[in-house]
Amino acid sequence: MTPVRVIGAGLAGCEAAWQISRLGIPVILSEMKPKRFSPAHRHPGFAELVCSNSLRSAQLSNAVGLLKEEMRRLGSLILTSADETKVPAGAALAVDRVAFSDLITQRIKDNPLITVTEEEVTEIPKDGVTVIATGPLTDGEMAKSISDLFGGDQLSFFDAVAPIVDAESVDTSIAYYCSRYGKGDPTDYLNCPMTREEYDAFYEALLHAATAELHDFDREAQSEPNVFEGCMPVEVMAKRGYDTLRYGPMKPIGLPDPKTGREPFAVVQLRRENTAGTMYNLVGFQTHLTFGEQKRVFGLIPGLANASYLRFGVMHRNTYINSPSRLSPQYETISRPGLFFAGQMTGVEGYVESAASGFVAGVNASLRAKGEDPVDFPAETVIGSLGHYVSSGTIGKFQPMNASFGLISPLEKKVKGGKRARNDEYAVRSLQTVGELNARLFGQTESEGNEP
Ligand SMILES: Cc1cc2nc3c(=O)[nH]c(=O)nc-3n(C[C@H](O)[C@H](O)[C@H](O)COP(=O)(O)OP(=O)(O)OC[C@H]3O[C@@H](n4cnc5c(N)ncnc54)[C@H](O)[C@@H]3O)c2cc1C
Incomplete structure (x- = not known):
């Protein structure tokens, strides 16, 4: 079978490559490090955390905490590796960043279905199923190629948002x-x-x-x-x-x-x-x-x-696509089926969110490679709500977003007991949907586990 190409071995690219291989499809993963480093990257390994070593809250009553649990249950490479390299951090999940990156690099390199190439890719491949995950500091020829694909001003290079x-x-x-x-x-x-x-x-x-x-x-x-x-x-x-x-x-x-x-x-x-x-x-x-x-x-x-x-509110360098009506909720380019984007450049924000988008894009890239239709990750889950947000956006100018209960589909019934009780209800509904997704995609029940 023709391999799927994944470009960029950051959080999103590693997750995407892993899920594609998990569904039995070969992958070519291209990473420009160590030949070239972005201004924020230092470590030669994959899935580098460029700033904080925290993957934020571990609690299910928090949207990013729930997202992590969804990904854990779905068999995410990034989450299981984070759990194995965690360091004490109270109610948050924080990792030893070097051990985390090295473990993921090793797992990817040991995977017989993944071939790694050390190269800077300077344009979007013209054919085949591809996932572009070159991150928020994408620049040069690749940025130009993406900008040309979507037309002129559809690629932003700066993020200035109010709270x-x-x-x-x-x-x-x-x-x-x-x-x-x-x-x-x-x-x-x-x-x-x-x-x-x-x-x-x-x-x-x-x-x-x-x-x-x-x-x-x-x-x-x-x-x-x-x-x-x-x-x-x-x-x-x-x-x-x-x-x-x-x-x-x-x-x-x-x-x-x-x-x-x-x-x-x-x-x-x-x-x-x-x-x-x-x-x-x-x-x-x-x-x-x-x-x-x-x-x-x-x-x-x-x-x-x-x-x-x-x-x-933030103001920082951030390359992202004006994704609404350009990407589907599966992060697939609407005008070019088979071409997926993943990670922060799609308009999700944060380490875990970037990995989550890589999960959804990877699963769907493998389905495309098999000639099957994409699968929807429902907006009742945090992982699904991010894809739905990115593809449909907000009322005003599209801005990148972290995981949030504000993005998830509202509950059908009103819950008494305040915000905490409402968030607990979101978690119950989401994890049930994740169980159904797991069975559908991987034929797995939760008790069978999802270790890499
Ligand atoms: C300075 C900075 C600090 C941040 N701090 C935090 C934080 O503390 N917490 C948080 O949750 N989020 C943070 N973020 C936001 C975001 O979560 C991270 O940037 C995250 O790493 C994005 O994941 P990604 O997979 O999209 O991109 P990345 O992790 O950046 O991965 C992209 C990969 O693609 C490679 N690459 C790039 N171009 C090419 C090319 N043309 N060919 C081949 N390979 C290429 C890069 O070398 C890199 O390995 C930060 C972002 C920046 C820029």
Whole structure:
């Protein structure tokens, strides 16, 4: 049988190659290291964790914790290897990064169905089933080839996002629904009103808040005038003067507070992020503040004191495709069946999410190689919800996303007992669906295990 090609042996590429081989199809996995390293990669092994050694929460009541359990049960190479190389980290799953990478490299190299080639691939192969997983720092000829495939401006090189909060965590006894000048659907925006005193306290805190450290390649990307002026961090805007924010993203004009009938001194607008209305983003609040500082400083905004962040604001170099209507929920290119993308470049964000997309793309690439139809990973699971998000996106500009319960299909019935009880219910439903997927794809019951 003709091998499937996988390009890039990062988290997504290794997972994809492993799942393809698991379904009996040979794979050629091409990796440019150690001949060439991206500005963030250092270790010659595969599946390198370029920054933190944490794969985040291990708890099922957390979306990324549930995603890990789904992947574990499905027989993910990345998850089983992480479990074997873990180091103590409280409620999180963290690994010894070198042992983790070395174990995965060994497993891939020992796999008789996977052939590894050390080469930088400079264009998308013209035919055959292929998975491109070259990561968020894809550049040069390969970036050009992807950009040419999707057309001009469909490949982004920079990620500047404002924080996204869980709609249920916004205090609506303070924040009010209203679109500016009453135009459009009022539920499109939730407005957090500020008095002068509240604005002063927030402004002071913002001026002195701690920012995250920048990598050289992030600094370089941001020095582009069109990037910087188009998405200036909120804390930089604040430094331009006391009123800059009040004339910019915190403009109160046309947003009277129904409680007073008057426009507040300043307003932070939250824009609905998805049709279900479960997620809202802070309009114009792209930021470099550390995650802890975002929680502290944005917690001073009336209505957001107890906000739960589905995604913090970030600004960094990140190559990703404008995936909605270009990729299917299986990460397959709609205009070219048989060509899959996987990893952070599809618009998922994070180590585990990247591996998860590699899982889905790998399984479906092997089905394509066998001449079979792709299989849907339902949006009732976290792994499936990521593919559905990437292929359909949000209301505004498409932005990469971490795993989140905001992306998963809402429950059919309302659950009493608050957020925790609701999340537990999500977990029960998802793991049942994963059991069905396992039986369908691998003919396995959970008790039979999925060790690599
Ligand atoms: C600086 C930085 C820090 C990050 N920190 C975190 C973090 O702490 N936690 C977190 O959850 N996420 C983090 N991320 C986001 C993301 O989860 C990781 O980047 C993740 O590694 C993405 O997985 P991937 O498989 O898509 O890409 P990668 O893991 O980057 O793998 C891509 C692979 O493809 C290879 N490659 C690239 N181009 C070619 C080519 N043309 N031919 C052949 N091989 C090629 C690369 O050498 C690499 O091995 C970070 C991202 C960056 C850029």
